[in-house]
Amino acid sequence: MTKVLTNWKGNNYFFAVKNTESWTICPYKFLLTHTDGTLCGQYISSIWFKMCILLDHTIKLAIVKIPASSKRVDYINAMNQTNNPENLDFILGYTELTKERLSNIYYNDQETISWSEELNKTLRLSFSYPRKKTKRELRIYCPSFSVPLK
Numbered sequence: 001m002t003k004v005l006t007n008w009k010g011n012n013y014f015f016a017v018k019n020t021e022s023w024t025i026c027p028y029k030f031l032l033t034h035t036d037g038t039l040c041g042q043y044i045s046s047i048w049f050k051m052c053i054l055l056d057h058t059i060k061l062a063i064v065k066i067p068a069s070s071k072r073v074d075y076i077n078a079m080n081q082t083n084n085p086e087n088l089d090f091i092l093g094y095t096e097l098t099k100e101r102l103s104n105i106y107y108n109d110q111e112t113i114s115w116s117e118e119l120n121k122t123l124r125l126s127f128s129y130p131r132k133k134t135k136r137e138l139r140i141y142c143p144s145f146s147v148p149l150k
Contacts, residue, residue, distance in 0.1 A: 110127060
């Protein structure tokens with residue numbers, strides 16, 4: 001039986017977003033499981049994370065690993081002080097969704113996307129759309145990830 005955790009080896013895992021000027025880290029921790037050398041995290045409810053984004057902006061997304069004894073604000077400040085957050089040691093996964101990629105997702109009615117930054121590391125997002133596509137917007141919800149354990 002797989003045990004569900006919110007902490008792995010003293011670290012909590014969060015979803016972070018930069019939609020305009022600054023990074024924000026979601027207040028909810030990923031629910032974690034580990035099996036066969038892989039750590040998986042997921043938000044199981046859209047209540048934990050749901051965001052409406054306009055298609056005319058690039059959005060940056062990250063999975064953040066923060067020691068349980070630390071404050072999220074210190075990590076937000078570090079992310080806001082660099083142009084290359086993917087190089088920070090607490091960033092577990094990072095990607096940018098460009099205006100072009102967001103438009104492609106929108107016009108092709110994709111429900112989920114997954115991408116791998118390296119072998120066996122996957123981030124996944126789910127999307128929903130307005131009932132009438134009169135606005136050029138998407139809603140992102142229920143992020144998840146899987147990474148090999150070191």
